[in-house]
Amino acid sequence: MCGIALIISGVKIDLSSSLPDSSSSAPDVEVEHSLLSIDDLKAALLRRGPDGLGSQKVFLHFRSSCSVEKEESLSLLNGEEGNKREKSYNGFSVTKSVAELHFIGATLQLRGITPIFQPLVDTYGNILVYNGEIFGGIHVGSDSNDAETLIHALGRCCSCDSHGHTRACFCIEKTHTSVPELLSTIKGPWSLIYWQDSSKTMWFGRDAFGRRSLLVHWPTLEDSRLLLSSVSPPSSVENNSDRMSNLTFWEELSCGIYSISINASKANGCLVGEFRKHDWTNTVLKELIKWERTFVEPKSEHVKPHSDIPDSLMNNVIQSNSSLTYRGLLPSVSLPAHKVLIALRESVMRRTILNTIFQTATCEIRQQEHVPVAVLFSGGLDSMILAALLNECLDSSYQVDLLNVSFDSQSAPDRISAKAGVKELQRIAPSRRWKLVEIDADLSNLTLESKHVMSLINPAKTYMDLNIGIALWMAAGGDGWVEEGICDNNEENNRRCKYKSEAKILLVGSGADEQCAGYGRHRTKYRLGSWLGLHEEMKLDMHRIWKRNLGRDDRCISDNGKEARFPFLDEDVIRTLLEIPLWEVADLDQPVGRGDKKILRDVARLLGLEAAAVLSKRAIQFGSRIARESNRKNFGSNRAANQASAGSVEIYMPTSLT
Template sequence: MCGIALIVSGIHIGTSSLPFDSAIATRRTEKLSFSLDDLKAALRRRGPDSLGAKKLLLRLLGQNEISSSFAEHSDDVSSSSIVANADCTIETAKLRFFGATLQLRGIKPLIQPLADASGNVLVYNGEIFGGFHITSDCNDTEFLIQTLGECCSCGCCSTDHCVKCGKSSIPSVLSAIKGPWAIIYWQDSSRTLWFGRDPFGRRSLLVHWPTEDDSTFLLSSVSPVSPVQQAAEDEAHNEVGCLSYWEELPCGIYSVHVDASNSSGYLVGEVKIHEYTNSMLNELIKWERISIEPSCEDLQTCCHKLSREQHAMDLTSSESVPNETGSIQPAILMPAQILLNALKESVLRRTSLYTIYQAVISGIRLEKFVPVAVLFSGGLDSMILAALLDKCLDSSYEIDLLNVSFDGQLAPDRKSAKAGLSELRRVAPSRKWRLVEIDADLSDLVFETSHVMSLINPANTYMDLNIGIALWLASGGDGWVSDAYTSDNDDNLVRIKYKSNAKILLVGSGADEQCAGYGRHRTSYRHGSWLGLHQEMRLDMQRIWRRNLGRDDRCIADNGKEARFPFLDEDVIRLLLDIPLWEVANLDQPSGIGDKRILREVAELLGLYEAAVLPKRAIQFGSRIARESNRKNFGSNRAANQASAGSVRIHRKSNFC
């Protein structure tokens, strides 16, 4: 994982060709002031292993001739404000690249940005879980800069391969990656800047588009400062119609070809957006399901298949059954079993211990090293992830289950987490499970709340902040564990202070969106039947980058942890779309049965019978931070509900700050 950023000055960048409102250069945005040191500090929290910078200078030599060179002291940058019109001549432009790395792969230390012999520069925040063959001792970023360096540089390729030279195009390479990514890449031979995010936005990338009052172009994994902290300095950005300084970069692949303006002599560039060239990826983006509305016969079959499925479940352990003649034939797998297999592969891809870990654990006792943790509520999704992780991770490692509560032992998520721990111990008795109880009091989190507000930015509602605080505290892993102080009586437990050192955190994002886990899905089904349900689920998946994943990635990564989302694996998404909707969910049935029906069947296959019937409970409610926030900011839960507190924007003089 890496925190990445780019500051571009001295280039007149046009955005008129972009298909969204950010292209309006005359719009007004907040006026923020932060330094390079602020930016680097924010990035360093995401990537504690190394921090690097490179400064690329572009000079206009003639009418259409541009030279490029690296500054000798790339990281010799001042602490002055970077948000202002650049103080460079019209003949010179600066591209300042930053990368802060949490290294999880490869056998040698890596410092981003990377530059190759051809003058190309790469900062990359992502994991390549498929699409390319990468050996276990290879680093993704090193592989990618080599692969991108072999791409066509004509700048006009819109397909997988250039028709002129036969080389791969940059969009085709990025489209082939299976896994989360955000990228900034300078292709020197074509004088083109490339940047973008994977189609689901699983890695954060914020953008400040050039505007009339601030021509700076910035990309960053994280906002280095919260607008709330700037309120005393500048109240002008409270004007109606004034947009956030930062925006979530819409998912896609973008390019800016730098050229010389014939009329003015300035360096100019126009932002262009490119299609993903992978046909399967484009199908996932459209999120069209094969079978949406069942026939009467489908529903009747669905109602009578549970006993057959249970019979098949009993036979899948041998993966074959005898037929009437006594010969062995492969068992016919039910949708839940197929999904279980896909989820297991997804978890395995995200938790394989690459060679880098051998160096990490060389000086640590094996039993003290915890490579992977689970963001754990004890609910259906996190229980499935924990049980699958047990099947994928070497039995010598302990697994941390991170649970946050704002009401001590009384929060619903704390109760379900303890019940879930007992069930996990039953289905996986040889595994050492560690429930990390992270207790918090909202009234004590003054500095922390202000800090999280900068992380969720540009999200700005109380719901976003509640979720952000809960995720930030949980991923920090700083809590308590209960341990037996006598071997004769397991009931005698003492809580001891503990901080999880796991760098990889499994998160259940995407399960509710794809399997109809939200209350609004039931409402859509009630009003619009199966088609209405499908349309609401598709809307959720197509906006998950804006509403959830960028925010969540920033809050979790701020602790030097990498969030990984097994439910958002490309193969899992494809499979769930191939399964008829009525097999995924049946909202004619009550809560805890019909919603996320297929995941409940997966849980039963894993032996998680108690978790299989748990109702959906969002982290802000299960941890009870929403209740405490409502009391603090609205006086009571009732007043907050009347004000629809979850969607209310945070005021600058809020009690939170």
């Protein structure tokens, strides 16, 4: 998928009961001069290079009988504006409408054999725009598309249960599931907007970990509309001199499921939206969200060396979908590491199975030209594990692009480790065609690009967010150089050739540090608060990862027409890691490069990645050296930036980012 958006205008939405921080509901009078237009949202989504962009309008009318009618204007586009088809009901015209719902859906289709066009509309008048993947919970056939499967499932949901049985249920079959129950079963990243026509209810939300971006503008006196969007248009930060005011226009929608039930108010003569946030209903998912671990503090009986691995686990390891042959267990690797390896391999497999849409090309073209999956690659522990697992899960005929960004040419730490990492990958998988894509950038020449990325990271607005956003955006673009061998007098030389990765799926290592104690502050918390302090800090990281990291990262990567996938944040991987005692996940009494992310270092050894298993953690802004260049540009020196705590400083430059 690619991106979604919605504008609701003309509905008075009361947010006070469900959003404590909201001081007001929508104004009674519609504000004429809005900061954003529908064209702004369309342009932002078109930048992502979708296969199609569509829009759908629904007009709601107030009648004395309190019924709601609609008039539709449907436009399904393939890159440019198409012809509109209009249909009216009971003689109502657009000019008599009280409220307008405007849906936008951009589609980057990676699954299914039949092209789809969003918004999807079923025979009951329900409308869906969806940005996500379904990796479990709802069956999606190998030839099917996620969104099409989902709208059919949603169409079977009960329309009487939307607001906690506040109305009598008229469903013939009492076994109908509710919308929250259905959405709670989905495994995988998603954000969606769904109009349930029979109940006149707007559903929207994002998955429990926030792996897909969804921004919201709650109604204000300045702009009385409710807006949802996968991304903030550039006009959000460019069209007004008061840029800080514009930067507060959007906020990250908290993870969860929301609904607005629209009713006619006889007393006020207007349409009123009853807003509600719904609880997740899946018991397993609710436990994952809590992120509580059974074994946090080791007792004396817990720290004994592990006994031999049970035969049942060995069978699981050997019979799992792996191309590796394990020659016995490594004596220094624990039983939990094998469990994590199995979960991670299955996670990568789910995210890299090539559906029928990829098989339309001939075998020759697929082998020579098509690169379906790339890895955001620093050569560090997490990206090396992902690359090694991708090698196991992807047909050997496909090339794998390893995308590496540097703001210091060949001298950046991540460039050095990436080159070493490729050599290690070639050693364990010599038949795979690995292509290191070296993406070189100069921050001083990226003024316009920086302005654009500023709109992508919005509502985040610190220098650290901008540095990370630029690095991710440049890396995901895949526009760089590769070294290709040529033969000259029987001697192999290398030449650097221009290359742009066309892979649409990008594996990203997000979530590994949060779950496996990879940050320096984790070591500090352990030193000050022992195991319990470490656990609480890691839980805090997982509870806020949607707001601090994932929304921003998803927007920056998707802007290049790529789809970010996060194997470490697979539901089964999260559950597996939580079932493992904390002291098996990390041992922060050991030095850096050994005790931090201990369990992933063991996984790396099982994969044959001995060098990667001892690498220290480096954040992308430091490994690529964009933080150093940004500090020099904006603060004069690294020392001055450190004194100002530059990473947390908010950007405030009314006219430019230079």
